[in-house]
Amino acid sequence: MTSDLQRIQSLPTWLIGRVAASGRGMVADAIAAEGLKLMHHAVLAATADYGPVTQADLGRRLAVDPKDMVGILNHLQAKGLVLRAPHPSDGRKNAVTVTPDGAAVLARCAALAEAANAELLAPLTRDEQKQLMALLTRLHEAADTPA
Amino acid sequence: MTSDLQRIQSLPTWLIGRVAASGRGMVADAIAAEGLKLMHHAVLAATADYGPVTQADLGRRLAVDPKDMVGILNHLQAKGLVLRAPHPSDGRKNAVTVTPDGAAVLARCAALAEAANAELLAPLTRDEQKQLMALLTRLHEAADTPA
């Protein structure tokens, strides 16, 4: 017979949530060595990618609230990892860029994060890891594209 | 070349986290119809399973902080879904049990939660859903059993 708890614990939501929590913890611990939080790392990476980019763009790409983006960028700027310059043609926007220091920290953080992820996926074979990623990607895209 | 952002967003941790967030939202919305949060549902189910159980046990099984367990049980008890009785042989413990009302609510919540999960997994075929669950289960068990 199936118990109530098993019913919940076998629910995809529960399972995904637990795995996500442990993975999040691993990566957070790893990049804490560089003094960054998860979102700081993500914002730094996104900034590195999209060259000079506005805060609103960063928020949309990473699903981060504009309010929180302010705090994250304040922190990154205080550590000298990013720069906020006035946008040349639009007085409302900020053009955020990565400093050389930021690029260096980013490189180290990315390596740490990938190591943590490898550890999380260690129980699976390479093929299984690819399967998992493929399935999750489809769920993610479907959730992003409501209808 | 692989961009920094892609490097992060293709990280299993990121993907799992996003999927977990949307799944959590779906189930939370579904269960809200019964006036319960995710953790309330989980605690109610675990209490139903393990008969009279202590709060510390519940916390360990569901990975919930003792402090939060207090609040959850307060809420469930205020709604008449669970009972806190003094433990017969150990003065420190509470023996938590489910009331008939609690059992009824639990049954409805379980159905709602399963429907929401079905929606989350809708983009996948039945076989793919099983694959995903199997992979996640292995990751979860490995994370629970550190060494």
Place this chain on the structure above:
DNA sequence: CCATATCGTTGGGACATCCAATGAGTTCGG
């Protein structure tokens, strides 16, 4: 020129997660 919208920012609130500490009670070793 004016209505509308966006941008960065500040403020507040709802929740979830985690760590620290306390008083009551239990257990175990000497």
Place this chain on the structure above:
DNA sequence: CCGAACTCATTGGATGTCCCAACGATATGG
């Protein structure tokens, strides 16, 4: 038998995520 160490429930506080609302400054379309 008694004290040390532990567990239990509870409270307090910190942080992080997400949502909603507002504001002044600025852009844009009609």
